[in-house]
Amino acid sequence: MLEIAKEDILSRLKFDNPWWEQGKKGKIAYANTPRRKYFEPFHQKILDVSVRRAIVLMGPRRVGKTVMVYHSIHSLLNSGIDEKNILYLSLETPIYTGLSLEKILSYFQELFDHGRNAKLFVFFDEIQYLRNWEIHLKSLVDSFFDYRFIATGSAAAALRLKSHESGAGRFSDYVLPPLTFAEYLMFIGRENELVTAKPKYEYSAPDIDALNDEFVNYLNFGGYPEAVFSETIRQDPGQYIKSDIIDKVLLRDLPSLYGISDIQELNRLFTTLAYNSGNEVSLEGLCQSSGVAKNTIKRYLEYLEAAFLIQRVERIDQNAKRFKRAICFKVYLTNPSMRAALFGQLDMDSEAMGAMTETAIFSQWQHSKMTALYYARWKSGEIDIVSLNAQQLPSWIVEVKWSDRPYSSRSELNNCVDFVHRNSNISQPILVTSRTITDDEVLYKEVRFSFKPASLYTYILGAKFLRDSDMFG
Numbered sequence: 001m002l003e004i005a006k007e008d009i010l011s012r013l014k015f016d017n018p019w020w021e022q023g024k025k026g027k028i029a030y031a032n033t034p035r036r037k038y039f040e041p042f043h044q045k046i047l048d049v050s051v052r053r054a055i056v057l058m059g060p061r062r063v064g065k066t067v068m069v070y071h072s073i074h075s076l077l078n079s080g081i082d083e084k085n086i087l088y089l090s091l092e093t094p095i096y097t098g099l100s101l102e103k104i105l106s107y108f109q110e111l112f113d114h115g116r117n118a119k120l121f122v123f124f125d126e127i128q129y130l131r132n133w134e135i136h137l138k139s140l141v142d143s144f145f146d147y148r149f150i151a152t153g154s155a156a157a158a159l160r161l162k163s164h165e166s167g168a169g170r171f172s173d174y175v176l177p178p179l180t181f182a183e184y185l186m187f188i189g190r191e192n193e194l195v196t197a198k199p200k201y202e203y204s205a206p207d208i209d210a211l212n213d214e215f216v217n218y219l220n221f222g223g224y225p226e227a228v229f230s231e232t233i234r235q236d237p238g239q240y241i242k243s244d245i246i247d248k249v250l251l252r253d254l255p256s257l258y259g260i261s262d263i264q265e266l267n268r269l270f271t272t273l274a275y276n277s278g279n280e281v282s283l284e285g286l287c288q289s290s291g292v293a294k295n296t297i298k299r300y301l302e303y304l305e306a307a308f309l310i311q312r313v314e315r316i317d318q319n320a321k322r323f324k325r326a327i328c329f330k331v332y333l334t335n336p337s338m339r340a341a342l343f344g345q346l347d348m349d350s351e352a353m354g355a356m357t358e359t360a361i362f363s364q365w366q367h368s369k370m371t372a373l374y375y376a377r378w379k380s381g382e383i384d385i386v387s388l389n390a391q392q393l394p395s396w397i398v399e400v401k402w403s404d405r406p407y408s409s410r411s412e413l414n415n416c417v418d419f420v421h422r423n424s425n426i427s428q429p430i431l432v433t434s435r436t437i438t439d440d441e442v443l444y445k446e447v448r449f450s451f452k453p454a455s456l457y458t459y460i461l462g463a464k465f466l467r468d469s470d471m472f473g
Contacts, residue, residue: 180462381415
């Protein structure tokens with residue numbers, strides 16, 4: 001087998017790192033694009049050299065990981081870091097195939113005569129394309145105390161699983177989810193226009209119809225920064241999202257990581273789950289609708305969840321008790337835009353708006369470390385979101401609606417009343433999302449309710465989690 005010449009590798013490294021020749025005044029990719037609200041805590045972690053760990057930034061495709069890396073490089077250069085002390089490369093580039101991280105780093109060291117004690121910043125993009133990457137990265141962290149290693153990866157199944165197995169104590173793993181609704185409004189320059197901030201972190205929508213219009217746009221394409229800024233992509237988000245994001249994970253990343261031979265089988269299952277996002281499913285039902293064997297479905301669900309395509313939510317009963325055998329559960333797309341890409345765009349009155357509103361609300365929760373969220377279902381009722389505290393008791397509940405009807409037809413709230421009467425420790429008013437109505441003072445059958453537009457509630461969740469800045473520990 002012919003080896004790639006060292007000169008060709010060095011030439012590519014110089015091409016990938018134009019600041020070596022141009023300095024900070026040269027053109028840096030994505031320098032003028034807006035920064036996600038995640039950027040500052042991420043960059044501060046890079047600057048914090050007191051903790052000797054590699055930073056592993058994970059997340060779905062096209063949510064801005066590479067852009068955030070370039071923003072960090074730009075900030076490092078502007079802060080006075082020598083341009084020759086920064087290395088960036090994408091392991092998806094064919095010329096690096098088969099090269100170890102140690103070998104690539106040695107070329108960089110040799111090029112600028114970097115010693116072991118130099119203060120270097122080394123960025124490995126798309127690291128999952130290197131076999132046994134976690135062993136190599138751990139070795140580098142152990143060998144070079146003063147080097148700062150940052151890695152990103154899209155095929156998050158491999159990253160999430162392997163980083164915990166082989167990188168214990170050497171990696172700090174962080175997840176960059178799709179855009180929140182709050183970030184989407186910021187990116188299009190309408191956040192201050194459509195949402196008014198009040199004292200004590202309260203928010204209102206002066207024009208709820210305009211906010212709802214943008215909420216529908218967010219469901220259709222707003223989870224992806226690139227789609228927000230490109231008119232071409234917005235005109236045909238299905239082509240962009242399906243071919244460049246969904247298909248690459250289903251047809252390339254997951255099969256290559258796990259040796260999946262029947263790609264169409266995996267694709268059928270994901271299509272079934274995407275269509276039913278926000279609805280309850282069962283293993284038996286998925287077997288029948290997708291034609292995939294039950295044991296295979298269990299394995300595929302783990303892969304799809306680890307790859308940040310779906311999230312599962314467990315069911316509890318009317319007494320907030322978990323089931324010993326989780327036969328039924330809900331599945332949500334991590335980004336509602338994926339459903340629109342597969343089955344067509346939504347409008348305000350689409351039949352799927354209720355389920356996709358629920359999907360969007362759950363997608364905001366990816367930005368929080370709080371994970372004890374369930375849904376309750378029993379013979380005569382259902383609650384969409386139930387939060388259990390440390391004692392496994394329900395602390396608050398949310399009923400998600402894309403309709404104003406329950407505000408006037410109060411009998412639709414009977415399932416909430418039933419659940420609260422069975423679980424008396426719930427002290428907060430029950431939040432019911434609506435299409436346009438806001439009312440914090442509703443009393444029905446001695447139970448307090450608060451109505452808030454679903455679009456505004458989605459915004460509030462994203463704004464709160466980003467404000468609390470708990471996404472990077």
